[in-house]
Amino acid sequence: MGTPAGTVAGTQPRNPHDPVPATDAQAAAEPVAEHPGGPAARVALVGVHGFGTHHLQNLERLQAAGVVRLVAVADPNPPAPGSVPATTAVFPGLAELLADTSGLDLIIVATPIQTHAPLGLAALATAADLYLEKPPVASLADFSRLCDAAAGNGRSVQIGFQSLGSHALEAIEQLLADGTIGTLQGISATGRWVRDRAYYKRSRWAGKRTIRGVDVVDGVATNPLAHAVATALRIAGARTTADIASLETELYRANQIESDDTSVIRIRTSAGLPITCALTLCATESVEPYVTLQGSAGTAVFHYTEDRLTVETAAGRSEEVFGRDDLTENLLAHRNTGAPLISPLLDSGAFMLVLEAIRTAPLPAPIDEAHFRWEGEGDAAHAVVTGIEDALARAAGQHATFSELGLPWAGTAPHAFTLQVT
Structure with missing residues (x-):
């Protein structure tokens, strides 16, 4: 996709x-x-x-x-x-x-x-x-x-x-308020997962952009690694559509699907903070996705599936694993006591702008077969884009798209699509 x-x-x-x-x-x-x-x-x-x-x-x-x-x-x-x-x-x-x-x-x-x-x-x-x-x-x-x-x-x-129910988000908010990593300069989300052929055969909507004219938008950033995007947006304070100033997408696919399986989404919030999401379903192996906070005096890395937060500054390195609130229990508490919702509908507005950019972008660019390989046999085989781990790290670290990095499978000219935010 x-x-x-x-x-x-x-x-x-x-x-x-x-x-x-x-x-x-x-x-x-x-x-x-x-x-x-x-x-x-x-x-x-x-x-x-x-x-x-x-x-x-x-x-x-x-x-x-x-x-x-x-x-x-x-x-x-x-x-x-x-x-x-x-x-x-x-x-x-x-x-x-x-x-x-x-x-x-x-x-x-x-x-x-x-x-x-x-x-x-x-x-x-x-x-x-x-x-x-x-x-x-x-x-x-x-x-x-x-x-x-x-x-x-x-x-x-x-x-x-x-x-979003992770208690690590409160700890991140506090460390930013305390200036632990200095001034926040950017946020990136990195996801390296594996999806095999069977994954795309499991249902008629898997990997589809539409079905009989009905939108599906089952791409790497909108479904399997949607939490990476949503978590990065939440940490940046981007909840509603008004919190996004601009958004760029660069979408590719190695698999024979309609949607994207390897993508960069570059966002700038209304406050001017850059957020770059570098994601793939064509990695060598699946690893825990993570969100990185890039500060002037250090970094914080949040592995959101594990609720694990690592902070590195000149003073050293620390790591802590947090608990999380269950969203169903939170909704019930909201009904009973008025407790604030953790992931209310309106706060998905910023994420929905990302999805809309992907939905309205041109079809994903196919990655030439010279730049990916198949590992495994039959339906258990999965595509691996050559050098994808390095590409994701560079894109996230430099807030750059794949074409800006000059990757051979990204083509010689940018494949940029711009969704105007009004």
Whole structure:
């Protein structure tokens, strides 16, 4: 998935080769946060496969603690035997679920990207609040519609950027306030993951930009490594569309797909801070993605899947692993006590500008076969772009695009696309 450089002034299951996100390990191990008494929240889950399985596990934990009751699930493919409580009603779709289920407090949507808008709007027409997996929707226009529906119906919406629940973000905010790494000069996000042929064959929407005219935008920055982009934006204080001054995209693909699998997104915030996201699904091996804060007197590196923060200054190096808040629990606390949402819908506006730039950019530029190789056999084979690790490091460190670095597979002329920010 990739397109050449562009400038703007889903949920899907984790690949078995990728590191286990911190949330997966924490769900079963961490106790439920304190919550006021009262009846358990009535919850429905839409999408029980793919990333929906993680929500099932988390809801099982919360139900055991008496916090929620999983009333119903919906999926055209029935849940695996024993994966939902015997008392949970099963429906083929959200429409059927809503027609037969009343009194819901929370609806969780963990379905393919192109279904987020219609399902989210249907959920917001009820009296329930909404937990919507990332990316929120597949276009800025749908994002506006969702925001209007939430505001008009008085509903709360949490977006599933789980990394934003990390307590490391508070520590980062404090170290910036204290001047620990000096003046913040830039932020970069680096992601090196592996996706094999089977990954792109697992569903009809995998790696697609559109399906029958419906936007999907399943690219490296909008889905598998969307947390890298969202986390970098949050650290930079860029939450809404008004927080972005300009945005450039340079998108490429080695795989035979429509979307990008190797990309650079360069952003400048309204405050003038540069953010560069250098991402690929064509690495030699998967490593933990990270966000780097470049300061005048040091650096801080946040490995967001591990909640691990490393700080290096002239005084030395320190490292700490933090806990994180569960976004479902946070949404329930918001309903019960008014606690602020960690990842509210409106705060995804800056991320949605990135997605819109990618959505409206020209088709990703194919990387010439001379500059990548296949490792593995059959559907287990994955593309590896030559020198991609060095390319990502240079792009992130220099806030440069691949074409600006003169990489042979990036072409001799910039493939820049600019989305005007109004």
